[in-house]
Amino acid sequence: MLVLTRRPGEAILIGGEIQVIVLESTPGCVRIGVKAPRHVPILRQELVALVGSENQQAVTSRLHPSVLSSVHPSPSPQP
Amino acid sequence: MEVQSTRFGTLETVEVPEAALFVFPEGVPGFPDHHAFALIEDERQTAFSWLQSLHDPSIVFTLIKPEELVTAYEPAFNDQALESLQLTADGVHVDIRCIVVFWEDQQLLTANLKAPVLLNRKRQLGKQVILSDDRYPLRHPIALGGSRSVA
Numbered sequence: 001m002l003v004l005t006r007r008p009g010e011a012i013l014i015g016g017e018i019q020v021i022v023l024e025s026t027p028g029c030v031r032i033g034v035k036a037p038r039h040v041p042i043l044r045q046e047l048v049a050l051v052g053s054e055n056q057q058a059v060t061s062r063l064h065p066s067v068l069s070s071v072h073p074s075p076s077p078q079p
Numbered sequence: 080m081e082v083q084s085t086r087f088g089t090l091e092t093v094e095v096p097e098a099a100l101f102v103f104p105e106g107v108p109g110f111p112d113h114h115a116f117a118l119i120e121d122e123r124q125t126a127f128s129w130l131q132s133l134h135d136p137s138i139v140f141t142l143i144k145p146e147e148l149v150t151a152y153e154p155a156f157n158d159q160a161l162e163s164l165q166l167t168a169d170g171v172h173v174d175i176r177c178i179v180v181f182w183e184d185q186q187l188l189t190a191n192l193k194a195p196v197l198l199n200r201k202r203q204l205g206k207q208v209i210l211s212d213d214r215y216p217l218r219h220p221i222a223l224g225g226s227r228s229v230a
Contacts, residue, residue, distance in 0.1 A: 038158045039162065040159065041159050042211070047209060054109075055108055055140070055207075058179065059137070059139060059140060061180050061182075061183070063086075063087070063127075063188075064087055065087060067181070070223055071126070071223060075146060
């Protein structure tokens with residue numbers, strides 16, 4: 001892994017198209033800005049892991065038809 | 080074609096039309112090696128369907144239509160998600176489904192609105208997309224029990 005030291009306001013370029021800027025650094029927290037083309041997906045890494053473990057939980061769920069027939073979802077305007 | 084499934088716990092054989100087979104080029108999070116799935120639909124349970132891995136009968140997701148849960152589910156998808164499903168062409172329809180989790184100890188059902196499953200029926204391509212949209216939660220509770228009377 002490449003390790004670089006950057007100060008707030010300084011940036012790195014990845015492949016000429018992706019710019020990662022250190023906006024602010026405080027003890028225990030770094031604010032980062034990313035400029036990338038729209039086709040590049042940018043996600044918090046822990047979110048990907050979270051969805052993976054949610055999927056693992058989903059396949060262990062076995063919903064008997066009797067459970068499904070007791071579900072009467074009523075759409076709400078807000079999630 | 081005949082598909083082996085354990086969607087209700089016991090192994091069964093389900094007849095699925097060829098048009099209901101989908102390729103997930105990237106797999107799904109947590110199951111990166113599962114690329115081929117069958118969408119099992121049931122006319123008695125139109126709100127629900129099942130995404131059955133063709134690699135393993137025990138890998139099956141219960142899906143729900145998001146319109147059953149929220150009146151306006153309009154997540155913004157990024158270009159990469161749409162391109163990987165070959166959805167940039169006009170007039171190609173995409174079906175959106177959400178994965179259901181049953182928390183047996185709490186007798187609670189939740190649906191993952193944060194990472195919907197997109198299905199391009201024309202090209203038979205699928206992808207689970209993780210939204211950067213913060214409006215939609217990973218665990219949207221689904222009401223259990225007879226809150227609505229049955230005619």
